[in-house]
Amino acid sequence: MHVYTCISKRFFTFANAVRKYSDNNMGIVERKERQKREIRDSILISAWQLVNEEGWQNLSIRKIADAIEYSVPVVYDHFENKEAILTVFNRQGFQLLGDKLRDTKAKHSDAKKQLDAITYAYWDFAFEQRAFYQLMFGLGMPGCESLATVPELSAFIEVINTTVEQVIKDGNNKDANLRLKVHSFWSMIHGLVSISLMVPPSPGNVTHEQMNKMVLADFIKGFIKGLIE
Amino acid sequence: MHVYTCISKRFFTFANAVRKYSDNNMGIVERKERQKREIRDSILISAWQLVNEEGWQNLSIRKIADAIEYSVPVVYDHFENKEAILTVFNRQGFQLLGDKLRDTKAKHSDAKKQLDAITYAYWDFAFEQRAFYQLMFGLGMPGCESLATVPELSAFIEVINTTVEQVIKDGNNKDANLRLKVHSFWSMIHGLVSISLMVPPSPGNVTHEQMNKMVLADFIKGFIKGLIE
DNA sequence: AGCAATTAATTAACGGTGTTAGTAAATATA
DNA sequence: TATATTTACTAACACCGTTAATTAATTGCT
Numbered sequence: 001m002h003v004y005t006c007i008s009k010r011f012f013t014f015a016n017a018v019r020k021y022s023d024n025n026m027g028i029v030e031r032k033e034r035q036k037r038e039i040r041d042s043i044l045i046s047a048w049q050l051v052n053e054e055g056w057q058n059l060s061i062r063k064i065a066d067a068i069e070y071s072v073p074v075v076y077d078h079f080e081n082k083e084a085i086l087t088v089f090n091r092q093g094f095q096l097l098g099d100k101l102r103d104t105k106a107k108h109s110d111a112k113k114q115l116d117a118i119t120y121a122y123w124d125f126a127f128e129q130r131a132f133y134q135l136m137f138g139l140g141m142p143g144c145e146s147l148a149t150v151p152e153l154s155a156f157i158e159v160i161n162t163t164v165e166q167v168i169k170d171g172n173n174k175d176a177n178l179r180l181k182v183h184s185f186w187s188m189i190h191g192l193v194s195i196s197l198m199v200p201p202s203p204g205n206v207t208h209e210q211m212n213k214m215v216l217a218d219f220i221k222g223f224i225k226g227l228i229e
Numbered sequence: 230m231h232v233y234t235c236i237s238k239r240f241f242t243f244a245n246a247v248r249k250y251s252d253n254n255m256g257i258v259e260r261k262e263r264q265k266r267e268i269r270d271s272i273l274i275s276a277w278q279l280v281n282e283e284g285w286q287n288l289s290i291r292k293i294a295d296a297i298e299y300s301v302p303v304v305y306d307h308f309e310n311k312e313a314i315l316t317v318f319n320r321q322g323f324q325l326l327g328d329k330l331r332d333t334k335a336k337h338s339d340a341k342k343q344l345d346a347i348t349y350a351y352w353d354f355a356f357e358q359r360a361f362y363q364l365m366f367g368l369g370m371p372g373c374e375s376l377a378t379v380p381e382l383s384a385f386i387e388v389i390n391t392t393v394e395q396v397i398k399d400g401n402n403k404d405a406n407l408r409l410k411v412h413s414f415w416s417m418i419h420g421l422v423s424i425s426l427m428v429p430p431s432p433g434n435v436t437h438e439q440m441n442k443m444v445l446a447d448f449i450k451g452f453i454k455g456l457i458e
Numbered sequence: 459a460g461c462a463a464t465t466a467a468t469t470a471a472c473g474g475t476g477t478t479a480g481t482a483a484a485t486a487t488a
Numbered sequence: 489t490a491t492a493t494t495t496a497c498t499a500a501c502a503c504c505g506t507t508a509a510t511t512a513a514t515t516g517c518t
Contacts, residue, residue: 028486032494056370060475071497073478082476083371094381101388111395116449118392119418123445126422127437134370139423141285141367142312147427152323159330163347166340177443184421184444189348191420192413193355194368198376208356214406215413216352220345257515261465289504300468302507311505 040078042068047085051131056086057142086135093132097125138198160186192219269307271297276314280360285315286371315364322361326354367427389415421448 046067050059061082065072079085104121108114126133134140147153164182192215196208275296279288290311294301308314333350337343355362363369376382393411421444425437 061477062475072476073498074496076477077495086371091379091381094379094385098381098385098388101385105388105392111392111399114392115396118388119445119449122418123422126426130426133422133426137376137419137423138368138370139366139426140370141364142315147366150320150323152320152327156323156327156330159327159334159347163334163340163344167344170340180443180447183424184447187420187424187444188417188448189351189420190366190424191416191418191422193352193362193420194366194423195412195416195419197355197359197362197368214409215416216348218409218413219417220348290506291504301505302469303467305506306466 036078039068039070039074043075043078043085044088048089051089056131056135056140089132090135093129093136096129096132097122097136100125137194157182157186188219192216265307268297268299268303272304272307272314273317277318280318285360285364285369318361319364322358322365325358325361326351326365329354366423386411386415417448421445 043064047059047064050063050067059082061072061075064085065075068074079088100121101118104117105114108117161179161182164185165178168178168181196211196215272293276288276293279292279296288311290301290304293314294304297303308317329350330347333346334343337346390408390411393414394407397407397410425440425444
């Protein structure tokens with residue numbers, strides 16, 4: 001029974017494919033496929049527009065349906081659920097960023113200059129394509145739009161502040177812009193941590209305790225030296 | 230009229246305060262305040278429990294009300310809205326992290342060792358208090374739980390990968406763990422960017438283009454040298 | 459102790475969300 | 489033209505945050 005179903009399905013698919021190119025109405029299938037693609041595209045276009053107007057948090061299927069002038073279930077004919085729509089943008093974002101970095105890299109031959117250039121390109125992408133970047137890295141939890149409004153934040157930063165400050169003062173680099181150094185220091189730790197939280201065990205299936213030893217040892221004993229000595 | 234209202238308000242407050250300590254029923258007010266505090270506490274306790282069981286995205290007022298065995302509007306007698314509850318945890322998180330860093334710092338006298346210690350403490354906090362950390366830094370957008378599932382991610386990392394790799398090969402440091410260096414490099418840029426996105430113009434009211442010049446110049450020309458040369 | 463005033467807690471609703479079952483209309487096939 | 493299939497819709501379900509109106513309980517006062 002299961003085999004029969006399988007065969008009949010394949011037969012009908014084959015028959016459709018043949019008719020597609022032998023009928024008088026051979027353009028109909030193409031037209032239908034084109035129309036279906038157009039609806040799918042208009043869903044993505046409207047969604048993207050809504051996201052840039054109202055943010056990820058306020059995107060809804062009903063708003064999309066309204067924008068494309070179809071009823072709600074039509075959206076579900078093209079995407080399994082809301083998540084699937086976000087996933088498309090997520091992948092598009094990484095594609096875009098990857099392309100941008102590749103292009104930027106191609107403009108230089110020296111490896112150091114390449115590294116320099118893609119770093120700036122990465123930075124610019126985040127600020128120019130803010131909506132993409134936030135989606136890609138899961139930023140923008142409700143209630144955390146502006147970290148600056150958290151009073152306890154400054155007390156927390158103060159600890160890092162005074163510590164880094166003292167290390168720099170103990171070193172040789174006297175003309176350092178302290179506040180900026182502290183900001184960078186904190187940001188980089190945050191980056192190490194949050195990427196490790198999001199891309200869990202890699203590289204190489206190590207636990208976070210092992211990562212701790214390896215990554216942080218490098219960060220502290222290597223990178224920081226460049227700053228303070 | 231405005232003055233009168235003000236005076237009468239103050240008078241009644243004063244009268245209440247006096248009765249509070251002169252009445253026969255002086256314990257009633259205290260008991261009521263205590264009960265109100267208990268409900269408030271149980272809201273926070275239940276919310277925290279729900280968050281750790283089901284994540285921030287699945288926390289709802291109705292679930293909280295259910296857990297504390299009161300009806301929904303009672304929650305709104307203690308918190309203005311859902312956001313206010315999250316804000317409490319947000320601030321609690323920064324308080325906790327700040328305390329942890331301060332305590333860690335106090336165990337050492339040398340500034341470098343202090344910096345070393347608080348870096349590890351920060352790392353551990355993020356992994357031990359994952360729920361806190363995600364809330365504090367707005368991580369965890371729906372659909373981005375595991376970055377590892379995005380196919381375009383690896384192509385994007387590959388660009389950074391090959392570039393950093395080449396720079397390291399060109400340098401003197403031959404025994405470097407390449408994959409780990411790349412991972413760290415990317416993570417640190419991400420940290421610089423995402424903190425700059427969340428704590429917008431500071432320090433010192435500079436635009437992101439100025440930050441770009443200052444922070445990235447340091448990152449590239451200073452920090453990276455420690456890695457590759 | 460009993461009544462009025464206040465406070466506490468509830469029910470039920472509003473407008474919104476993601477998602478889907480069932481139905482009517484349009485279209486293609488025979 | 490009649491049948492089958494595709495297409496789109498209405499309407500519903502089960503949630504969500506939030507709040508107005510109402511009932512129950514408690515308190516203060518005579």
